[in-house]
Amino acid sequence: MKISRVLGGAGRRMLAAVAVLAVATGTLAACDKTAETDEKPPIRLGALLPLSGYFAPTGQPMADAYNMAVKEANEAGGVLGRPVEIVFGDDACDPAAAVAGANELVGKDITVSVGGGCSVAAVPSLKIFHAAGIPMIIPAANSTDLLAPGYNSVFLLAGTTKLEAKRSIEVMAELGTRRVAIVDDGTSFSDTLASETTTFVQQADSGTTFTGRQRVSQGATSYPRVVATVLQQRADLVFYTGYYAEAAKLVRDLHTAHYTGKILLADAGTDPALLKQITPAEGNNLYGLSLPVAQFMPQASAWAAKYRAAYGREPGPFTMQSYDAARLAINAIARAGTTDREAVRKAIADTKPGDVQLLSGPSEFRRDGTQVNPSFLLLRARNGAFALAD
Known part of the structure; x- marks a missing residue:
C-alpha cells in the first residue's frame, strides 16, 4: 500500500x-x-601561578602579563594560523596544589608550560610536565632543585639560586658587612639559596664572618627565637632567603627588638606587597635583591606604560619575565612550524638573541636550561617603596 x-x-x-x-x-x-572545520582550534599555553593565598598579590599581575602577551599575539594573527590561548592553574605556592594544577593543565592539551612563580610549587610539577612531553619556560622560580632531574625540557628565565648567592656575597661586601646571619623558611628556593650563600660566605676570601643559620616557620605570627639568636650573635646583616609574607614579620620583629643592622632580602622577598605590611621606619636599612623590574629597566619603559594603561597599576615583580615566557613560547612554536612538543622544545633550546627580543634578559640558554648572563638588581626601601640602591 x-x-x-x-x-x-x-x-x-x-x-x-x-x-x-x-x-x-x-x-x-x-x-x-x-564552519567548525574552518575555525581552527587554539594553541594553548599553560601557566601555574599563585592566584590564591598569601602570594596572590604576586600571581595576579603575572597573569595580567600573560594575557597581555597572548592578546598581542592574536592581534598580530596568532601563530601557525591559529589563535593563542592561555590557560591558568592556581598552585597557591603549595606543592600539593601544584601537582593537581599541573595534571589539570596536561589534560587541557597545552603545548608549553610558561608558569612557575614559586620553586616549592614548580619542583613537583616538573615530573608531570616532563612525562607529558611538555616543555617548561619558568619565569620566576629559580631553585637549583629545578635542574636536579636533568630534564632537557626545563628553561629558567630567572637565573639560579647559585647565581643569586654569588650576587648576595657581592652585595654584602658593598654594604660593608662583617658578620652575617642567614635565615630561611625551609622551602626549596629559600633552603637552596641559604645553603649556597653559606658555602660562599665560609670561603676564606669572602671577607664576611658567618654567624649562623636560622629557620622561620611559615604561618607563625612572630619569630622571637630567631631574633634573639641574631642579636646574641651580633650580626650586622641578616640575609633572609624566603618569601615576603614571612619577611614582613621578621622585619617587624627585628625592628621591635631594636636591631640596628641591615637586612637583605632575596628576590622572593623583595616585593612591594611586603612594604604594605611594615611601616617606613621598619623599612630603614632594608635592602633586597631583585630580578629585572620594568620600572628600573629603560628598555622596558614603553612596555611598562602599556601595562599601566591596560591594568591601572605598575607592573610588579616577575611580570616582565611572565610576558617574556609567553612571547618566547609563541616565537618557538612559530619557528618550529608545528605544535609538536619535542620540536617546540628544541626550538626553545636553540633560541638566539636575534629570534626574539626579551625585555627581562638575554634570549639564549645554556645546555642546562639556564639563561645566559641573568642579572639581579639591588634595591632599597625608601618612603614605603623600593628604589635602586645607591
Whole structure:
C-alpha cells in the first residue's frame, strides 16, 4: 500500500514539507560542519601561578602579563594560523596544589608550560610536565632543585639560586658587612639559596664572618627565637632567603627588638606587597635583591606604560619575565612550524638573541636550561617603596 494513498492530499503535502525541512536541515548541518572545520582550534599555553593565598598579590599581575602577551599575539594573527590561548592553574605556592594544577593543565592539551612563580610549587610539577612531553619556560622560580632531574625540557628565565648567592656575597661586601646571619623558611628556593650563600660566605676570601643559620616557620605570627639568636650573635646583616609574607614579620620583629643592622632580602622577598605590611621606619636599612623590574629597566619603559594603561597599576615583580615566557613560547612554536612538543622544545633550546627580543634578559640558554648572563638588581626601601640602591 502506498503511503500517499493512506495519508491523502494533506498528508502528501506534510511529507513534502518534511522532506524540504530535512534537506534544509542537512544543508545547515553541512554548513555548521564546514564552519567548525574552518575555525581552527587554539594553541594553548599553560601557566601555574599563585592566584590564591598569601602570594596572590604576586600571581595576579603575572597573569595580567600573560594575557597581555597572548592578546598581542592574536592581534598580530596568532601563530601557525591559529589563535593563542592561555590557560591558568592556581598552585597557591603549595606543592600539593601544584601537582593537581599541573595534571589539570596536561589534560587541557597545552603545548608549553610558561608558569612557575614559586620553586616549592614548580619542583613537583616538573615530573608531570616532563612525562607529558611538555616543555617548561619558568619565569620566576629559580631553585637549583629545578635542574636536579636533568630534564632537557626545563628553561629558567630567572637565573639560579647559585647565581643569586654569588650576587648576595657581592652585595654584602658593598654594604660593608662583617658578620652575617642567614635565615630561611625551609622551602626549596629559600633552603637552596641559604645553603649556597653559606658555602660562599665560609670561603676564606669572602671577607664576611658567618654567624649562623636560622629557620622561620611559615604561618607563625612572630619569630622571637630567631631574633634573639641574631642579636646574641651580633650580626650586622641578616640575609633572609624566603618569601615576603614571612619577611614582613621578621622585619617587624627585628625592628621591635631594636636591631640596628641591615637586612637583605632575596628576590622572593623583595616585593612591594611586603612594604604594605611594615611601616617606613621598619623599612630603614632594608635592602633586597631583585630580578629585572620594568620600572628600573629603560628598555622596558614603553612596555611598562602599556601595562599601566591596560591594568591601572605598575607592573610588579616577575611580570616582565611572565610576558617574556609567553612571547618566547609563541616565537618557538612559530619557528618550529608545528605544535609538536619535542620540536617546540628544541626550538626553545636553540633560541638566539636575534629570534626574539626579551625585555627581562638575554634570549639564549645554556645546555642546562639556564639563561645566559641573568642579572639581579639591588634595591632599597625608601618612603614605603623600593628604589635602586645607591
